[in-house]
Amino acid sequence: MTPDDTIRSSPVKFGALHFATVGALVLGIIFLACWLLIFTPVTATHAFIALFTTAEMTSFAALVQGLGWSLLFGAWVGFLIAIIHKFVASIWAR
Numbered sequence: 001m002t003p004d005d006t007i008r009s010s011p012v013k014f015g016a017l018h019f020a021t022v023g024a025l026v027l028g029i030i031f032l033a034c035w036l037l038i039f040t041p042v043t044a045t046h047a048f049i050a051l052f053t054t055a056e057m058t059s060f061a062a063l064v065q066g067l068g069w070s071l072l073f074g075a076w077v078g079f080l081i082a083i084i085h086k087f088v089a090s091i092w093a094r
Contacts, residue, residue: 016082023078024071031070035063 031052034045038057049057052073053066 014082014085016079019078019082019085020075021078023081024075027070027074027077028067031066032063035066 031048034048035057037045038049046057049062049066052069053062055062055065
């Protein structure tokens, strides 16, 4: 076993910033996909867009405002997941 193998097999610790970034990116991508789908006959995306903006659904303002709020909300959810993950991991480690 080489030192490189030891480094690769060691567990990776994720911090709150990591979870917040992932949460923001995921919700941002979902919002963007739903906004693009608004121009198709799919109507299921309207409710998700309405969570983050009150602007006209097909407008550029809806895209900018909704994307901004979805990124912020995703970061907040990711941060909460990090806190809960750390708490649960400490309980399971006992």
